[in-house]
Amino acid sequence: MCASHSSLTTSSFGSYEKLKTVWIWTKSKEVMMAAVERGWNTFVFSSQDRQLANEWSSIALISPLYIEEGGIFDGENRRVATVFEVSNPQELQQLQPANGQAENVVINLLDWQVIPAENIVAAFQGSQKTVFAISKSHYGAQVFLEALEQGLGGVILKVENTEAVFQLKMVRLPIPFGPKIDCKGAVPFSREQITLIFKKQDKNKDGKLSQDEVKAAFVELKAFWPWFRAVQGFRHGDNDGDKFINIDDQELENLVDYTLKCGFINK
DSSP states (O other): OOOSBOOOOOSSTTOOSSOOEEEEEOSOHHHHHHHHHHTOOEEEEEGGGHHHHHHHHTTSOOEEEEEETTEEEOTTOOEEEEEEEEOSHHHHHHOOGGGOSSSEEEEEETTGGGSOHHHHHHHTTTOSSEEEEEESSHHHHHHHHHGGGTOOSEEEEEOSOHHHHHHHHHHTSOGGGOOOOSSTTOEEOOHHHHHHHHHTTOTTOSSEEOHHHHHHHHHHTTOSSHHHHHHHHHHHHOTTOSSSEETTSHHHHHHHHHHHHHTBEEO
């Protein structure tokens, strides 16, 4: 069965063969839930936040990793990535990723604006390792993933707001690449399809949708956490704060806009 949403990124124009990887570094439970909904379930924690990792693991299927002393380790203390701190172009040129002790290399740019993303991508072209960059914004993550039409192999998105997760999803679906799919025959729901799904939840024909009715629509869209999507949908669509979404005005349009950003797919 197809996943309810896509979580893939292309590495070159028109190609769906090499997938990009997104790890999330956050202390926000809302960001965690939004990321899992997007299909990103690898989370980076500081070594002091193991209790938080255990708490989240009890409510969601996540893969926790821990960053400490120049490396990233899994729950059994196996190194999964080597971390290099880079503060200037000279340090980037001297970096030897082959010396890393793991198949993944993470670049922590102390001031990434002084080093163009294109330089970073070029420095690691041909590397046998998967190279990540830590980014504190969806914009920075987009640049790292797409620079020189190739980008890095992945990013660690270090954020505390859900909007960054949603925005990164939008830049991972550039129009020139066409619809991005994660199983054969799947395509994103259209605006018309999503609008119809919401409208048919108005069982009593009062022209309004309650939160339960909106949640039922997200169930039909196969969201992992329909209740969370319903709450977020109301944040975007309930303009007058009356706890309902009016289906004959801009409120429904705003709800549909939000739902389109979530990237649900249909087969």
